[in-house]
Amino acid sequence: MDLRSLIPVTYLIAAVTFVLGLKGLSGPKTAVNGNRIAAAGMLLAVAATFFDIEFQSYGTTGLIITVAGIAIGGAAGFTGARVVKMTAMPQMVALFNGAGGGAAALVSILELTRALNGNTATPGETISSMLGLMIGGVSFSGSAVAFGKLQGLITPRAFKYAGQQIVTSLLFGGMIGLALVLTASVAGYVVVPQLAVMAGVAVLALLFGIALVMPIGGADMPVVISLLNAFTGLAVAAAGFVLGNQLLIVAGTLVGASGTILTRLMSKAMNRSIGNVLFGAFGAAPSGGETAGAMRTDDGRTVRATTVDDAATLLAYARNVIVVPGYGLAVAQAQHNVRELADLLESRGVNVVYAIHPVAGRMPGHMNVLLAEANVPYEKLMDMDAVNPEFPRADVALVIGANDVTNPAARSTKGSPIYGMPILDVDKAQQIIVIKRSMKPGFAGIDNDLYLDPKTQMLFGDAKDAVAKLTAAVKAA
């Protein structure tokens, strides 16, 4: 028996490991092994591909290109993944995702070029290639922009200009139009310079990806990255159709499905549709940011500022404390300080748990990762649904850099842009301490009634700094 006939079997095994890997990720105990099983499957599939008859037909040229490419790409990926800080993880995922999208686009280009040169291209193959090229290209350039925004290389603000929607629509329409022209020419209806048209589709896809992501604000990037992750999956599946490779189809589709669910979940948690994220004016430059600095509202309610010592006393003599961490904590990298404070409180007999909103941090689950990095036990982290009934029993809710997810307006104010968004019922706690840099509104651009609640005290300052001072003060208390 020819050993080569075993290659499809190894691909099947790899596909199974991917499903098992994703399944393993469904629990904290099985996740590590799940990820490693999938990695082992990947290794097996790559190793088997070296024996593929197609690959071997390239002789030493193919071997050199592949080995060099794997060495360089592997070193870059490994180094990048090892040195990245946990808080910078979202942009790292964006970068790796863009790499996958770029690879899928290139594979589509190469395979279709070969078919066009050999006059063996079919309309079906052309459509698949065009999908792989367009989706992969958009994912590549879109991810690059998302990375730049999160890394601070380009403005994280929503970048808007006059006639923007027209330009974006033209790029999209032009891209689809050219792809159709190429398909028609392969089907024999028109005669065009095929390679030039394909290059045109590639350029328009890259430009469209940039035009799509530039107008989206930094706070929405997690949703965008998740969406682009799904895109890359679909691009890989399309490339699988072009190559007639079932493993690519399975793996790409699995990711496409997961990315779609994640994206919907994330935008739902923010009470926004995906369309709203992509095309809404919501994440625009700080709307009404100027007036929001006021410490007093029209109806005479005031914001009460507190001191570190007062807040520390309140915490030190509480029985139940719920910590509500948010984006501000992630940005200030205060997770270790918060854990220290919590440990100190617990040594004094205070019961401390963490309330995790589904979109706390920069993406779902990001806050869990950050807190886990600071050695906060997994059991201390409570989901929104589990923790909400606990708030009335909490002596103190300590809100650190969270804003919109605590705004009671989501429950009560029909006209509010966040009305209907699931929130943490922080306002039901006995006392509330909010650590925040300023009165600036969150990314929803609206004021938070919680800050005007008579039970609320504001402790202004950088999250890391304020928590460190709190810890020192609790020690002294």
Add this chain to the structure above:
Amino acid sequence: MSPEAVVGLYVFILAIFVGFEVISKVPSTLHTPLMSGANAIHGIIVIGAMLVSAAIGGPLGLALGFFAVVLGTANVVGGFVVTDRMLAMFKQKPKSAGSAEQKK
């Protein structure tokens, strides 16, 4: 439609169902590692890149093939390593660390 394409469509449709079924059960706390893990899995495109690495000759064709392999490998290796790092933090610490005072 070629029989190969039909088989591909079968695989595609069934994989959608498997994807939804497997993934909808993941608790939200693990969504970031899941996204990162899924991100690594679409790095499987690297085998596609190998299979077309030298499909068209000439400097441009070979350069594109080379870049495809580089990008695909970076996706795979970076994706799995970053996910592993994230998950290492979820590992249960030796019992004594976290279970001092449990439950209210």
